[in-house]
Each structure stands twice: as C-alpha cells, then as structure tokens.
Amino acid sequence: MLQVDGIQSFYGSSHILFGLSLTVNRGEIVCLLGRNGAGKSTTMKSIMGLVPPRQGSIRFKDENITGQKPYLIARMGMGFVPDDRRVFFDLTVDENLEISERRIEKSDSWNRDRVYDFFQPLKHIRSRKAGLLSGGEQQMLTIARALVTNPELLLLDEPTEGLAPMIVDMLEHRIRALRDAGLTILLAEQNQKTALGLSDRGYILDNGVIRYQGAIKDLQENEEVMRKYLLV
Amino acid sequence: MDFSTTITFNGLIQQFIVGLSRTTILFIVSSGLSLVLGVLRIPNVAHGSLYMLGAFLCYSVATLFGNSPIGFWFAILLAPIGVAIISLATERGLFCHLYDREHLMLLLFTFALMLIFHDAVKLIWGSEYRSLTPPVIFQGSLPILGMPFPKYNLFLLSIGPIVAVGLWFLTQRTKIGKIARAAAVDRDMVGAVGINVSWVFASVFVIGCFLAGLGGALVAPTQNITQGMDHTIIMEAFLIVIIGGLGNVWGALLGALIFGLTDSMGIMILPQFSIVFPYAAVVIVLIFRPKGLLRATW
Ligand SMILES: Nc1ncnc2c1ncn2[C@@H]1O[C@H](COP(=O)(O)OP(=O)(O)OP(=O)(O)O)[C@@H](O)[C@H]1O
Numbered sequence: 001m002l003q004v005d006g007i008q009s010f011y012g013s014s015h016i017l018f019g020l021s022l023t024v025n026r027g028e029i030v031c032l033l034g035r036n037g038a039g040k041s042t043t044m045k046s047i048m049g050l051v052p053p054r055q056g057s058i059r060f061k062d063e064n065i066t067g068q069k070p071y072l073i074a075r076m077g078m079g080f081v082p083d084d085r086r087v088f089f090d091l092t093v094d095e096n097l098e099i100s101e102r103r104i105e106k107s108d109s110w111n112r113d114r115v116y117d118f119f120q121p122l123k124h125i126r127s128r129k130a131g132l133l134s135g136g137e138q139q140m141l142t143i144a145r146a147l148v149t150n151p152e153l154l155l156l157d158e159p160t161e162g163l164a165p166m167i168v169d170m171l172e173h174r175i176r177a178l179r180d181a182g183l184t185i186l187l188a189e190q191n192q193k194t195a196l197g198l199s200d201r202g203y204i205l206d207n208g209v210i211r212y213q214g215a216i217k218d219l220q221e222n223e224e225v226m227r228k229y230l231l232v
Numbered sequence: 233m234d235f236s237t238t239i240t241f242n243g244l245i246q247q248f249i250v251g252l253s254r255t256t257i258l259f260i261v262s263s264g265l266s267l268v269l270g271v272l273r274i275p276n277v278a279h280g281s282l283y284m285l286g287a288f289l290c291y292s293v294a295t296l297f298g299n300s301p302i303g304f305w306f307a308i309l310l311a312p313i314g315v316a317i318i319s320l321a322t323e324r325g326l327f328c329h330l331y332d333r334e335h336l337m338l339l340l341f342t343f344a345l346m347l348i349f350h351d352a353v354k355l356i357w358g359s360e361y362r363s364l365t366p367p368v369i370f371q372g373s374l375p376i377l378g379m380p381f382p383k384y385n386l387f388l389l390s391i392g393p394i395v396a397v398g399l400w401f402l403t404q405r406t407k408i409g410k411i412a413r414a415a416a417v418d419r420d421m422v423g424a425v426g427i428n429v430s431w432v433f434a435s436v437f438v439i440g441c442f443l444a445g446l447g448g449a450l451v452a453p454t455q456n457i458t459q460g461m462d463h464t465i466i467m468e469a470f471l472i473v474i475i476g477g478l479g480n481v482w483g484a485l486l487g488a489l490i491f492g493l494t495d496s497m498g499i500m501i502l503p504q505f506s507i508v509f510p511y512a513a514v515v516i517v518l519i520f521r522p523k524g525l526l527r528a529t530w
Pocket residue numbers: 011014016034035036037038039040041042043083190
C-alpha cells in the first residue's frame with residue numbers, strides 16, 4: 001500500500017533522513033521505533049507531504065505521491081495523527097470533526113456519529129473547545145479527526161506519549177479495533193510495550209537511517225539490536 | 233473657553249451618534265483588514281486602496297444610472313462586488329503563488345498592489361475630486377431629541393450591526409468560517425485533513441476586500457472622493473486592528489468604537505486639536521494592553 005524508497009529529507013539545511021526506505025502492506029500495523037530525534041516524526045511528515053523529501057520517492061496505492069500537496073495526499077486516503085496532536089484549539093470538538101469529515105461511498109464509512117460511538121468520551125464533550133481538553137481527550141480527538149477523513153492508511157505518531165497508563169491501554173485497544181476494521185497503520189512509538197504489542201512488523205530508525213527491519217517476534221528476540229538502538 | 237455653553241447634553245448625543253456612524257465605516261474596513269491578517273497572516277497594505285476603489289466605483293455606477301435612487305442602491309451593491317472580483321483575480325492570478333514564500337515577499341507584494349491600484353484609480357478617474365449625493369430619502373435630517381440628525385448617518389448606523397452579525401455568522405456558524413479559524417492557527421494541519429487551504433485563503437481574502445470596497449461605497453456620499461483617501465483609511469484601519477488585537481474581528485469593532493468616538497467627541501471638546509484624540513486613545517490602550525484589547529490570533 002505504501003512504498004517509501006530512499007528518501008532524503010531536510011529541515012532547511014539540516015539533513016534528517018538519509019535514504020530511508022520502508023514498506024507497509026494493506027491490513028498491517030507496522031511500527032517505527034527509535035530514540036528521541038531519530039527521525040520518526042520527520043518520516044511521517046515526509047510521507048504526508050508536509051516535509052517533502054528532496055530525493056527518493058513515495059508511492060501510495062500504486063501512485064507516485066512524491067512532492068504532492070498534503071491535502072491531495074489526504075484525499076487519496078492517508079490520515080495523519082501528529083505527535084504534538086495539533087487539534088484545532090479554537091474550535092469545539094464537534095467542529096474539529098465537522099471540518100475534517102469527508103464522506104465516501106462505502107457502507108461502513110466513518111462519520112461523526114460512528115466516531116462518537118468509537119470514542120465514547122468525546123460524545124459528552126462535543127461542544128467543548130478543543131484547546132480545553134486533557135491530553136488523553138486531545139489524543140482521541142486527533143485520531144477521531146483523522147478517521148472522519150475516511151483514510152485507508154493511518155499515520156499514528158506516538159499516540160500514547162505522555163498519557164496515563166489507563167488511557168494508554170484504552171488507546172491500544174482502540175488501535176487494535178481499527179486494524180480489525182481493516183485499516184492499515186504506520187505507528188511511530190517510543191513506548192516499546194505498546195509498539196511491540198500492536199504491530200506485525202517493525203523498523204528501527206537511528207539518525208535518519210533504518211538499522212533493522214523484521215517481524216516483531218524476531219525483533220523481540222534480538223537483544224543486541226534492541227539494546228543498541230533503543231533504550232532497553 | 234466656557235465649556236458649559238458649548239457642550240450641551242443634546243449636542244453630546246448628536247456628536248455621539250455622528251461618531252457611531254463614522255465608527256461603522258471604520259469597523260467595516262478594519263474588520264476586513266483584520267480578517268485577512270488573522271487567517272492569511274498578511275498585513276494587506278493595499279486594503280486602503282480597495283476602499284478608495286470602492287468609493288470611485290460607487291460614484292461611477294451611481295452616475296451611470298443618472299444618480300437615480302435605484303442607481304444608488306446598485307452602486308452600493310456593485311462597487312464592493314467589483315472590488316471583490318478584482319481582488320479574486322489578483323489573488324488567484326498572483327498572490328496565491330506566493331503563500332509559500334517568506335513573509336516579507338507577501339508584504340512587499342501588497343505594497344506593490346497599493347501602488348498599482350493608486351495609479352489605476354488616477355488613470356481611470358483622473359485626479360479631480362468627485363462627490364456623490366445620496367438619494368432623496370437619505371437627504372436632510374430627522375429630529376432626534378430635538379436635534380436634527382442626518383438621515384444618511386442613520387442609514388450607516390443600521391449597516392454596522394448587519395455587518396457585525398454577518399461576520400459573526402460567517403466565522404462562527406459556517407463551515408468556511410470554521411475552516412478559516414482553524415487555518416489561522418495551523419494551516420498545515422488543515423491541509424493534512426484534506427482541505428485545500430489555498431481556496432480558503434482566497435475566500436477570506438475576497439471577503440476582506442469586499443468589506444474594504446463596501447466601506448468605500450458607503451462612505452462615498454459623505455465626503456469628497458479623492459486620491460489620498462486610501463492613505464488616511466489604511467493608517468486608521470491598522471491602528472484600529474492593532475489596538476483591537478491583531479486578527480480579532482471583535483477587536484476591530486472595539487477599536488473602531490474607540491477611534492471613531494474619541495474622534496467625534498474630540499471635535500466637540502477641542503476642535504482645533506481634535507485630530508489628537510484618537511491617536512492619544514491608541515497610545516493609552518497600547519500602554520496598558522500592548523497586544524491589543526482582545527486576544528490576538530497572532
Ligand atoms: N522543524 C524542525 N526544524 C529543524 N529541525 C528539526 C525540526 N523538527 C525536528 N528537527 C530535528 O530533526 C531530527 C529528527 O526529529 P524527529 O522529530 O523526526 O524525531 P523523532 O524520532 O520523531 O523524535 P521524538 O521521539 O522525540 O518525537 C531531530 O534532530 C530534530 O532536532
């Protein structure tokens with residue numbers, strides 16, 4: 001579904017991603033692991049078109065989307081949940097979803113009602129300003145906001161960062177439900193428990209380069225890699 | 233000077249109402265400026281030129297209809313629409329290609345627009361004064377508290393609240409308004425949920441310019457229509473937007489009230505220094521609220 005091939009990404013003149021490649025197949029949850037500053041978020045932003053790579057290519061659903069505008073990539077079916085959440089602070093929960101909602105011709109498509117069923121707590125605070133929400137509520141809202149665009153691939157950047165264990169459990173549960181509903185997910189995580197528990201395959205990123213890739217089972221057994229590139 | 237003889241209660245009320253109708257124009261123009269500033273993050277220096285263009289267009293359309301009452305209504309309506317169309321063409325043709333550039337480029341671009349519009353007005357209308365008489369129903373005055381009050385100013389007074397409610401509805405209740413509020417804070421994220429921000433910007437820009445044109449059309453019957461009216465208004469509008477809070481449309485309303493009322497009250501108290509009052513008010517506001525009265529979106 002997604003093929004990233006040798007991308008080089010920069011912020012201004014600082015070179016962040018050095019020929020990074022990865023693949024995500026339909027129906028998988030693939031995780032991107034790595035320390036602080038490894039380049040996980042930059043990878044996500046490059047795929048979303050927010051930080052377009054200067055070299056390399058990105059293909060999504062067999063179309064070349066390198067250099068494409070983010071709104072067009074989103075309309076093709078890519079949903080983005082950024083690490084800093086970035087809910088629309090000035091708008092209410094419901095308005096956040098209203099402006100993001102994009103209807104598609106599919107019986108089980110996402111709309112506001114379905115999202116409120118999926119994240120029950122949001123229903124009760126639908127008229128509250130998003131800027132006033134707690135971290136967990138904001139996280140539910142960013143995921144909900146991505147869902148109402150009816151994505152086929154969801155880019156989830158550290159969804160559990162800084163949240164209480166109970167909320168982390170709830171979110172993990174919800175993410176699994178999304179996968180069961182047929183969504184493909186690329187997940188960036190620092191929280192290895194979450195990442196390893198959810199994913200089918202994983203990539204380990206360090207200083208903008210993929211150092212390891214493979215099935216989660218193999219990764220868990222590979223203590224050397226885990227120690228070298230992750231904080232174990 | 234003996235104040236008690238020159239300032240009567242009724243005189244104050246009259247001056248207050250005159251100030252309020254002037255406030256209407258200031259509010260309409262500066263809310264447009266503030267809207268563009270808040271969402272596109274561009275101080276549109278050409279805003280005053282569009283106001284001037286609105287006034288001249290209003291004059292021409294009204295003249296075209298032989299200054300008939302119907303012609304006046306057409307003029308009030310068509311002038312801002314004409315300004316909106318010109319701004320749409322400018323935005324889609326030139327401006328929208330610059331959004332990714334640095335801020336200074338955008339500012340310089342609007343500066344260039346100001347010069348171009350200024351010369352265009354000079355080319356088309358020449359440099360003489362024009363003036364427009366309001367239709368018969370708006371000529372003369374109505375007695376309010378025993379004081380004659382110009383009918384046209386009353387008409388202006390009724391437009392202010394309509395525009396304010398319209399703007400409230402637009403920004404709070406319509407989808408485009410909600411998107412614009414989101415884009416004002418985080419345009420990348422608005423794009424990432426599949427919204428073409430470029431069109432949102434175009435709409436907001438056009439609405440803002442429409443308001444400049446509307447202000448110009450409405451003011452046309454109350455003063456000489458001249459080259460240079462762009463400079464006065466853009467100064468005032470920027471000050472109003474600054475004291476109100478950058479990008480805050482309600483701040484523009486508050487700022488316009490302060491500016492318009494101190495102006496008209498000043499004329500009453502010290503006519504020869506009246507020009508000082510609104511500027512003094514601006515300074516006082518900024519001493520106590522350097523970021524403006526209401527929350528800036530910047
Ligand atoms: N906007 C930016 N401008 C310049 N440099 C940036 C910017 N954002 C990130 N960086 C740098 O790019 C590198 C990779 O950052 P990135 O956010 O992709 O890492 P990450 O793996 O997501 O880290 P974390 O786990 O902390 O979220 C870091 O060295 C960071 O300092």
